[in-house]
Amino acid sequence: MAENLIKPENLVYKKTSVMTDKVMHYCPGCGHGTAHRILAEVIDEMGIQNETIGVAPVGCSVLAYNYFDVDMTEAAHGRAPAVATGIRRVFPEKYVFTYQGDGDLAAIGTAETIHACNRGENILIVFINNGIYGMTGGQMAPTTLEGMKSSTSPRGRDIKTMGNPLKITELVAQLPGSYFVTRQSVHTPGSVRKAKRAIKKAMEYQKLNKGTCLVEIVSNCNSGWKMTPVQANKWMEENMFPFFPLGDIKVPQE
Amino acid sequence: MKELRLMKGNEALAEAAIRAGADAYFGYPITPQSEVIEYLMAENPAERTGMVVLQAESELAAINMVYGAAGCGKKAMTSSSSPGISLKMEGISYIAGAELPCLIVNVVRGGPGLGTIQPSQSDYFQAVKGGGHGDYKLIVLAPATVQETVDYVKLGFDLAFKYRNPVMILSDGIIGQMMEKVELFEQQARSTEEPEWATVGKKPGRDHVIVTSLQLQSEEQEKVNLRLQAKYREIEKNEVRYETIMTEDAEYLFVAFGSAARITRKAMEMARAKGIKVGLLRPQTLFPYPYEAINKLADQVKGILTVEMNAGQMVEDVRLAVNGKVKVEHFGRFGGMIPNPDEILNALEQKIIGG
Ligand SMILES: Cc1ncc(C[n+]2csc(CCOP(=O)(O)OP(=O)(O)O)c2C)c(N)n1
Numbered sequence: 001m002a003e004n005l006i007k008p009e010n011l012v013y014k015k016t017s018v019m020t021d022k023v024m025h026y027c028p029g030c031g032h033g034t035a036h037r038i039l040a041e042v043i044d045e046m047g048i049q050n051e052t053i054g055v056a057p058v059g060c061s062v063l064a065y066n067y068f069d070v071d072m073t074e075a076a077h078g079r080a081p082a083v084a085t086g087i088r089r090v091f092p093e094k095y096v097f098t099y100q101g102d103g104d105l106a107a108i109g110t111a112e113t114i115h116a117c118n119r120g121e122n123i124l125i126v127f128i129n130n131g132i133y134g135m136t137g138g139q140m141a142p143t144t145l146e147g148m149k150s151s152t153s154p155r156g157r158d159i160k161t162m163g164n165p166l167k168i169t170e171l172v173a174q175l176p177g178s179y180f181v182t183r184q185s186v187h188t189p190g191s192v193r194k195a196k197r198a199i200k201k202a203m204e205y206q207k208l209n210k211g212t213c214l215v216e217i218v219s220n221c222n223s224g225w226k227m228t229p230v231q232a233n234k235w236m237e238e239n240m241f242p243f244f245p246l247g248d249i250k251v252p253q254e
Numbered sequence: 255m256k257e258l259r260l261m262k263g264n265e266a267l268a269e270a271a272i273r274a275g276a277d278a279y280f281g282y283p284i285t286p287q288s289e290v291i292e293y294l295m296a297e298n299p300a301e302r303t304g305m306v307v308l309q310a311e312s313e314l315a316a317i318n319m320v321y322g323a324a325g326c327g328k329k330a331m332t333s334s335s336s337p338g339i340s341l342k343m344e345g346i347s348y349i350a351g352a353e354l355p356c357l358i359v360n361v362v363r364g365g366p367g368l369g370t371i372q373p374s375q376s377d378y379f380q381a382v383k384g385g386g387h388g389d390y391k392l393i394v395l396a397p398a399t400v401q402e403t404v405d406y407v408k409l410g411f412d413l414a415f416k417y418r419n420p421v422m423i424l425s426d427g428i429i430g431q432m433m434e435k436v437e438l439f440e441q442q443a444r445s446t447e448e449p450e451w452a453t454v455g456k457k458p459g460r461d462h463v464i465v466t467s468l469q470l471q472s473e474e475q476e477k478v479n480l481r482l483q484a485k486y487r488e489i490e491k492n493e494v495r496y497e498t499i500m501t502e503d504a505e506y507l508f509v510a511f512g513s514a515a516r517i518t519r520k521a522m523e524m525a526r527a528k529g530i531k532v533g534l535l536r537p538q539t540l541f542p543y544p545y546e547a548i549n550k551l552a553d554q555v556k557g558i559l560t561v562e563m564n565a566g567q568m569v570e571d572v573r574l575a576v577n578g579k580v581k582v583e584h585f586g587r588f589g590g591m592i593p594n595p596d597e598i599l600n601a602l603e604q605k606i607i608g609g
Binding site: 053111112 | 310312314325330362
């Protein structure tokens with residue numbers, strides 16, 4: 001329809017064909033949709049749709065395979081880096097990415113995350129850090145901030161009894177197997193452009209076979225945080241970013 | 255032409271995997287099967303055939319690596335022993351649910367818990383009745399010799415791909431550790447096929463492939479279950495394998511699988527020497543199970559003794575098969591203990607003939 005209304009010379013932006021036309025199930029205001037789009041655009045721009053295999057584990061993005069028009073596998077909670085290892089080892093020429101939440105990557109799947117990165121598996125890990133378990137209804141995550149309320153920390157996260165929020169991205173950056181580690185966000189047009197550049201770099205690095213690339217995206221979860229999307233983005237800037245500062249954490253030393 | 259070697263069960267298994275054209279092995283050390291990955295690493299199959307061998311950080315990771323590689327249409331396998339197999343159960347359920355082929359080897363040791371490192375058959379229920387969650391079935395092959403271990407690697411991959419279903423070789427610490435003469439089959443080329451259900455990278459002109467076991471609508475999940483059940487019925491129809499020894503004139507019957515069947519065979523010979531007409535039925539597939547064959551023999555014999563290295567697991571299937579026609583009893587040693595032929599013969603005389 002849009003094609004008929006908009007003259008080709010006036011067309012400035014088009015949905016990438018690496019995204020399907022399926023209606024997304026994500027809550028309005030959530031960052032997942034934007035993160036999906038920039039990853040799909042990178043795959044499109046690099047012309048690697050036919051050489052890319054994605055892995056999305058349990059979490060809000062469990063249905064990511066409906067939205068990315070690439071071959072995809074749904075993994076058990078926490079196991080995506082192991083599944084991706086299996087794929088990349090039998091297909092060393094292909095591009096393999098995982099797309100994981102914080103509960104998945106930094107709680108139940110910590111061992112798989114650390115060891116895939118420590119082996120330097122040549123995969124891209126996209127890590128959506130929304131500080132909460134979105135899919136199961138807003139329970140505390142390993143990245144939930146001190147004092148932050150969730151359905152399993154209703155009086156706020158108490159460090160003494162519930163432990164500390166985990167900066168797993170900084171941990172991964174320490175490992176000799178990781179090659180490029182960065183923390184981004186997708187809540188403003190500028191940050192979206194930056195995050196996309198980071199994902200593109202990380203995807204391109206796969207061909208070098210020099211190690212694991214991890215792109216963390218600090219994101220909101222307006223429904224889990226019980227805020228409007230606008231409030232959630234503001235809260236994220238004021239509370240999440242000071243603890244999870246944006247920017248590159250490990251850059252390749254050429 | 256014939257290639258005969260004297261080999262340890264675990265090493266023969268590893269050699270068979272390379273020769274069967276396996277694409278990938280992912281494992282984690284545990285006694286009594288660590289020789290599998292040790293042999294593979296020493297053989298360097300990356301050089302020999304291009305096969306991937308990787309020591310994972312856990313059995314959990316290993317089975318999920320298998321899941322990833324199997325989803326790519328590759329011949330992928332893992333091996334472990336009881337506690338490690340328990341850790342793999344979630345992954346096995348996912349693989350069964352996503353209908354992917356793979357080979358899983360359990361060189362069983364005594365349990366529960368950390369148990370012993372000595373041989374056992376106490377994972378029969380776990381292998382045959384589920385183990386992981388959900389209504390799924392593994393095809394379960396039970397070798398009794400090193401030779402059968404080798405042959406079942408090839409057969410296991412064939413069945414896995416024929417039915418797109420995980421296959422388990424249920425071995426034990428005896429078969430894994432003992433050395434026997436074995437005839438090796440010739441090296442098979444690794445497959446270059448790209449099955450249409452595999453994630454190999456989206457091909458122009460076809461939909462993207464999705465490997466998943468998730469259905470949000472219960473109506474859809476029921477359909478998946480019905481499809482799986484139809485497949486399991488097909489497997490039951492086509493793939494039952496068993497061996498019968500001296501059952502033609504038998505008045506009594508032993509039923510035993512794997513190592514226990516070998517020891518029971520000796521007990522059978524001793525009984526025959528005493529004039530007791532007893533035969534042996536040895537299931538080679540534990541799923542599908544030879545219910546029909548046992549049911550038929552129940553019309554002929556006066557009683558049946560199952561001999562197992564566990565506290566009585568397969569005996570439940572024998573009773574199902576016999577359906578009350580004759581007496582069925584169990585004799586077992588467990589916790590890593592191995593029965594000897596004398597006590598098996600004694601159990602036959604006490605529990606079946608005299609009882
Ligand atoms: C083994 C297992 N444990 C628990 C669950 C339930 N579960 C599904 S998603 C999820 C949390 C996901 O949170 P996160 O990874 O942060 O992703 P998000 O939903 O926030 O995007 C949990 C606990 C499961 N599916 N499997």
